[in-house]
Amino acid sequence: MFRAGRAEGFNMLVRRYQQKVYWIARRIVPSHEDADDVVQDVFIRVHDGLKDFRAESGFYTWVYRITVNVALNAVRARKVKKLIRLDDLTDQPFDQNESPVDRLEQTEYQAALRKAIDKLPAKQKLVFTMRYQDELSYEEIARILNKSVGGLKANYFHALKKIQDSVRRDIQK
Amino acid sequence: MTCAEFRHTVYTLFDGEAAPEETRAVEEHAASCASCRALLAEIRQMFAGMKGLRLPEPAHAYWGSILPRIHEAVGSGRRTSLGDILVHAVLPASATLAALIIGMFLLPLQHQAPVDEISEGLRGAQAEDIQLLEEQFSFTLSSDPLSPVDAVDLRANGDRDQILSIFRSSGPALSSVEDEHMRAFEGMSDAELGRLFDLADNTIRQ
Numbered sequence: 001m002f003r004a005g006r007a008e009g010f011n012m013l014v015r016r017y018q019q020k021v022y023w024i025a026r027r028i029v030p031s032h033e034d035a036d037d038v039v040q041d042v043f044i045r046v047h048d049g050l051k052d053f054r055a056e057s058g059f060y061t062w063v064y065r066i067t068v069n070v071a072l073n074a075v076r077a078r079k080v081k082k083l084i085r086l087d088d089l090t091d092q093p094f095d096q097n098e099s100p101v102d103r104l105e106q107t108e109y110q111a112a113l114r115k116a117i118d119k120l121p122a123k124q125k126l127v128f129t130m131r132y133q134d135e136l137s138y139e140e141i142a143r144i145l146n147k148s149v150g151g152l153k154a155n156y157f158h159a160l161k162k163i164q165d166s167v168r169r170d171i172q173k
Numbered sequence: 174m175t176c177a178e179f180r181h182t183v184y185t186l187f188d189g190e191a192a193p194e195e196t197r198a199v200e201e202h203a204a205s206c207a208s209c210r211a212l213l214a215e216i217r218q219m220f221a222g223m224k225g226l227r228l229p230e231p232a233h234a235y236w237g238s239i240l241p242r243i244h245e246a247v248g249s250g251r252r253t254s255l256g257d258i259l260v261h262a263v264l265p266a267s268a269t270l271a272a273l274i275i276g277m278f279l280l281p282l283q284h285q286a287p288v289d290e291i292s293e294g295l296r297g298a299q300a301e302d303i304q305l306l307e308e309q310f311s312f313t314l315s316s317d318p319l320s321p322v323d324a325v326d327l328r329a330n331g332d333r334d335q336i337l338s339i340f341r342s343s344g345p346a347l348s349s350v351e352d353e354h355m356r357a358f359e360g361m362s363d364a365e366l367g368r369l370f371d372l373a374d375n376t377i378r379q
Contacts, residue, residue, distance in 0.1 A: 011240055018239045026228055036235075043243045106225075113222045131188075132223065157184045164219050 010050075014043050017060070021067050027129045028071035038071045045070065064136075065144045068126065075122070109171065116166035120159055127152055128159040174202040179209045187220050 018039060025038035045066050120128060130136045130144070131152075138149045138156075145152070174182070179202045185191040186199055203210040 014240050014243060018236060022231070022239075023228075032229075032231055036239075039239060040243060040246055043239075044246055047243075047247060106222075109218070109222050110225055113219070113226060117223075117226075153190075156188070160184050160187075160216075160219075163223075164216060167219060167222075168215070 010047060013046070017063055018043075020060075021063060024064060024067045024134065025071045027133055028068070028126065029074055034074055035071075038067065038074055041070050041074075042067050061140065061143050068144065072122070072126070109167070112167045112170035113163065115170065116163040119166060120162060124155050124159040124162070127155040128163075131156045174198045176202075176206060176209055179203070179206070180212070183209075183213060183216060187216065 021042050022035055022039050025042070026032065026035040029035050029038060042063070046063060049066075117125065117128070126145075127141065130141045131138070136144075138152050141147070141152050142149050147155075179199060182191065182195055182199055186196055191199070199213070203213045
């Protein structure tokens with residue numbers, strides 16, 4: 001019973017965190033298949049590392065850090081793709097009250113946004129993802145990436161500025 | 174506020190980081206400066222547009238496929254033995270059990286309990302009559318975020334041997350640990366976690 005209990009503990013851990021790990025990875029790597037590889041690798045590492053787990057902060061921070069590292073390593077190892085494919089981003093359903101012109105503009109605008117986000121340098125994109133999409137606090141991001149809060153804020157605002165500039169250039173073309 | 178200060182500050186409005194006076198200053202400047210007003214509108218449009226971008230959800234069945242494949246990967250040579258798996262897995266089981274115990278015995282879950290208080294609670298729970306444990310269960314279950322089904326199961330298994338069995342097996346009870354418990358656990362420092370793991374491990378072993 002005791003051994004079964006231990007195994008169940010790990011199973012519960014996987015079930016509890018698998019979606020979070022997947023989405024962290026998915027925003028970094030270019031495809032579902034890549035994200036799936038990262039998920040598998042992360043939990044094997046978590047499993048192997050548990051006996052030495054001495055995270056300076058919480059467990060989720062530890063898992064998040066592993067996930068970011070594994071995902072970035074996966075991107076570096078492949079060196080063939082950008083961090084995420086534009087085609088993988090889908091749009092929210094259109095507002096039925098929008099005119100066809102509005103829809104076209106919306107489509108173009110979101111395409112420009114996707115392209116702008118896609119073009120961000122890897123580290124800026126990572127900070128942008130963690131702050132904007134995962135809604136982590138700067139303090140949490142600092143713990144995960146071992147960076148200063150001030151530097152992260154600068155990274156995030158630079159990322160936003162780059163996105164904005166890129167979209168503006170695209171729209172004006 | 175100057176235009177340069179506006180450009181420096183405006184993004185913080187969308188980041189939840191701006192102080193009320195900064196927000197007010199940015200809005201006042203935008204009201205009096207056409208180019209900065211246009212910039213603010215542009216940034217608003219950008220954030221609104223980003224909300225519309227999303228990645229496709231994987232098939233629902235995907236989530237259920239993850240765990241078996243991890244077990245398969247671990248069991249096919251990437252781990253040295255099943256024994257290692259179980260030894261390593263004791264930590265989350267122990268920690269989660271500890272979080273459950275914390276939730277049931279000690280905590281308003283929103284804040285972090287000093288580890289001494291936790292260890293005292295754990296020791297007390299072991300030393301005192303099991304009747305107290307049952308009382309704590311009953312009391313806690315009435316206000317705990319366990320699901321109704323879990324609560325009923327625990328009450329149905331409310332004799333002392335079965336309650337201890339649930340504690341020791343870390344089985345059914347663990348599946349009902351809620352996020353609040355996990356957050357309490359996650360909020361602890363490294364040192365506190367380490368001590369908590371040891372305590373919970375000892376509790377399970379007894």
